[in-house]
Amino acid sequence: MSDLLWQKSGTRTDERIMRFLAGDDVMLDREFFLHDIEASKAHVGGLANIGIVSVAEADAITRELDMLADDFRHERFVLDARYEDGHSAIEARLTERLGDTGRKVHTGRSRNDQILVATRLWLKAKLGELLTTCRAVAEACLDRAGRESLPLPGYTHLQRAVVSSTALWFAGFAEAFIDDTRRARDTLAWIDANPLGTAAGYGVNLPLDRGYTTRALGFARLQVNPIYAQLSRGKFEIGALDALGTALLDLRRLAWDLSLFTTAEFGFVTLPSEYTTGSSIMPNKRNPDVVELMRASYASVAAARTEIEHLLSLPSGYQRDLQFSKGSLFHGFTHGLAALELLPDLLARFEWNAPAMRAAIEPAMYATDVAIEQAAAGVPFREAYRQAAETAASAGQGRTPESSLAARVSPGAAADLRLDELRARLKAL
Incomplete structure (x- = not known):
């Protein structure tokens, strides 16, 4: 594993503990890696806006980040167990290519907001x-x-x-x-x-230019x-x-x-x-x-x-x-x-x-139609319901599935699907 970002002199690490701490984190970071690179570019641009890095340094870091993204897409760079996580890999690559300029990339940020934004x-x-x-x-x-x-x-x-x-x-x-x-x-x-x-x-x-990074990364708000x-x-x-x-x-x-x-x-x-x-x-x-x-x-x-x-x-x-x-x-x-x-x-x-x-459509399936028709003609619904239940076996007499569907005129039902209304809702989204 590459040098740890948080390693300090006088401390030691245990490989078993490091394996537990890392888990499959670096492998999962492959999914978020390109987003981490994009956020790093925005961060560096913001640092340049407040004078923490020069424009030339920001340009150099941005070029290296673009090259890293391209290498990752084409599998010339592999994010693997050499690194503790994707954040470490980005900083290690920049330091390797740019020396002290690359080491400036982490100024004003933590791995906490790195993973949050990615x-x-x-x-x-x-x-x-x-x-x-x-x-x-x-x-x-x-x-x-x-x-x-x-x-x-x-x-x-x-x-x-x-x-x-x-x-x-x-x-x-x-x-x-x-x-x-x-x-x-x-x-x-x-x-x-x-x-x-x-x-x-x-x-x-630091007076970080968070408005700039919000715009650069396409966020709606801070x-x-x-x-x-x-x-x-x-x-x-x-x-x-x-x-x-x-x-x-x-x-x-x-x-x-x-x-x-x-x-x-x-x-x-x-x-x-x-x-x-x-x-x-x-x-x-x-x-x-x-x-x-x-x-x-x-x-x-x-x-x-x-x-x-x-x-x-x-x-x-x-x-x-x-x-x-x-x-x-x-x-x-x-x-x-x-x-x-x-x-x-x-x-x-x-x-x-x-x-x-x-x-599969049997005569009794028309019984509800019969009850509602009787109710519409003035029979109290509960009485119409009772009569329809008693004659359910013959409810389909003189009826077809098509006639039943054509009579279903309540809004949204089979005879009034209101598809145009649904299309308009979808179009508005």
Whole structure:
């Protein structure tokens, strides 16, 4: 391992303890490394603005940081166990190339605000991906809702209930993912605050140009108080995971529907072949494994959120416990986004089995229509309900799924889906 940033003369280190302290931190820092470099460039520019480094020194450091980023992207520089973490690697590289000029890069900052700002930039990027993906899911649902409307049994308590439609099903998930898009946007706006320049949580005795770094890094606002910058670590990560988790919960319910609809017992849906796999022992099987793993993906996000929440049983100020939040955050977002990103294509391509869906619509499923029609004609609803229950077996006489759907005129129902209203909401986000 390279020289430790915090090593002082007269102290010694133990390799076992160092391995425990480092853990997989340096490997996880690969995910945040380019953001750390960008923040370092902004920091150096701010130092130049207040005369701590010269313009020439700032230019030299910036050139080296750009070269380091390029070397990292092309695997000419590998962030590995030679370094305690990504922050150490940046300073070691600058010192190696620029000597004393490189050693100036850490003036006025701490590894605490380094990881805060790198993580914040990473979270902004991931929430942007979440927003884009939720939008794509909503658009795929709206597209199919507008193109086709086939009769589909509607279920409550997993029992056949009323006549529904594929368009109503798609429109329901469209609105869910429109709300998820809004949640991602609002969370992104909430965390869009620059913590760089708060150092270890108490500021420094320099007039740091924090306004410059806020603009240079594309933050919407400054995170003003240094203590709050530390208090927000974990809090903002949980908020971002909550936004991701909301979308994953909708995915879980959608995947549950598809899991049921693809069974032989339902037979309503056929998945594209690449979304299924075979059995290792049963030659007759094609399994909806992708859908099942989509259904399971919320667990990873929930686990990440729970781990970070439990880490936050802390007083104010930085505590080393927070190092463990990086792995949870990375794994939760990586797994959750991977599941969501497969969804728009799946929604666009799976096929409905119209004859099977129609065959599953039985006469009793029109009983609610009968009761409401009687109530509209003046019969007290509870009496109409009783009469419809007594004649439920013959409720379908003279009725078709199409006539039932056409009569469902309440706003948002099958005869009045209001897709244009939903499209307008999505467009406004």
